[in-house]
Amino acid sequence: MKKDLFILAIETSCDETSVAIVKNGYQEIASVIMSQSEIHNKYGGVVPEIASRNHEMNITIALEELVLKSGLLIKDVDAIAVTHGPGLIGSLLVGLMAAKTLSFLNDIPIVPVHHIAGHIYASNLEKPMQFPLLTLVVSGGHTELIIMQEDYSFQKIGATLDDAVGEAYDKVARLLEVGYPGGPIIDQMAKKGEDTYDLPLPLDDKSYNFSFSGLKSAVSNLINNEKQRKKEIRKNDLATSFQNRVVTILVKKTMRALEEHQIEYLVLAGGVAANKQLRKELKKQCQENNIELSIPNFEHCTDNATMIGAAAFFAYNLGHSQNNFKAKSVIDLNDKPTKK
């Protein structure tokens, strides 16, 4: 019988300090997520310098809590997984140095994990992914359509040409002065409004690419025009109109990509996968078209270390681990999930 593999995972790429222990890639033994969103809320977005300082303060507290929660000692794990990019460099460095220190002290190998691979593998915590599959990755930094023929093989067929979809949500929330992070707030507001504003459906073409900066500018122009005409903005209606355009184009291009590539398995990944309307619409369309849909549960949609541990299991088995002494810089500025 194969020995169980316990992975300690660390994720500090943006404003969540998160650590977890994951068994065999799919079972979360324990996890800790320390969010900084309240701190960054007053700035209307993440301030990188403040994020790094808070990671530095929180990382040891999070690790201590993880040891208590899991009943395991760090020396008992088989590998240490850490997000190596993409993300805020100062924030990534805190997680990387924590991983390197633990690896050095306990003589445990390090597994560097691409943040987006983590988001995709969050699905494996629900049910094992089936290949070939298409994944729609929607987060604060990414909007991509990726085909996977097998574990840890990523073929990007489309991506945003400008803003990521989560970024557009956060910017529209700032324009409406409703707080940060914007996604969940706009999602709530959209439920209460009606689609009364005339906004464009962005990049409605034959490609698999997306574009959200034009839609964001349309919202900005609309707000400015209404202000000049001394008209009140119906914020909930604007949220509904914006969200309808976003969900329509995401679902339309995803369903076409599935059909054109004859793929019958879809994974929705990333922070925006928490969006209720996007989940509902994809569920409906997938049911109608006999596509199996896999969506992580809510807590594994936004940034967390468990997803990094889930991806690391496959990376480790493919031999991606590194001995601490030989490890060069593992920061990935290339922003591309590739098969090594």
Ligand code: KG4
């Ligand atoms: O994956 P994630 O936690 O961090 C990145 O890797 O970027 O995604 C964060 C993004 C933010 O832009 C946030 O506004 C968005 O996900 N988000 C949502 C929802 N929950 C989080 N967007 C739309 N609807 C939601 N319910």
Ligand code: ZN
């Ligand atoms: Zn993320």
